[in-house]
Amino acid sequence: MRIKLIGLILFFASSLFGQKADEIVGVWWNAEKDGRVEVYKKGDQYFGKIEYIKENKNLDGTAPLKDRNNPNESFRERVLLGTVILTNLKWDGTEWEGGEIYDSKTGNTYSCFAKMQKDGTLYFKGYIGLSIIGRSTIWTRYK
Helix, strand or coil: CCHHHHEEEEHHHHHHHHHHHHHCCCCCCCCCEEEEEEEEECCCCCEEEEEECCCCCCCCCCCECCCCCCCCCCCCEEEECEEEEEEEECCCCEEEEEEEECCCCEEEEEEEEEECCCCEEEEEEECCCCCCCCEEEEEEEEE
């Protein structure tokens, strides 16, 4: 009986743990609200792709917007809409960590972690090297 009770408790604890981890899944506005990222789960990792761009035109007026700021010349002609910019985040029990996020506006890729805030927003910290030095942003869930 005791083993069954422990098993039942572990089952419910793991299902709650999984639900918390998947809170990041969905569509999110960036801080400027000029783009949205769809975060999805693949295996035990989380990824995000550009789902919407408000100004989906290049400086010369052509569309769709291309990845012109990418440091890799071979990517500068790729279309940004649909591009995966968030990779390999893993849930550690309190936050998502160990991933990378690409900033298409600057062409920089940062190590990152994310935390769900009490108000339902998503706090991201991108950094190179030490996490205490970097840039943070807040994403808002798209409804």
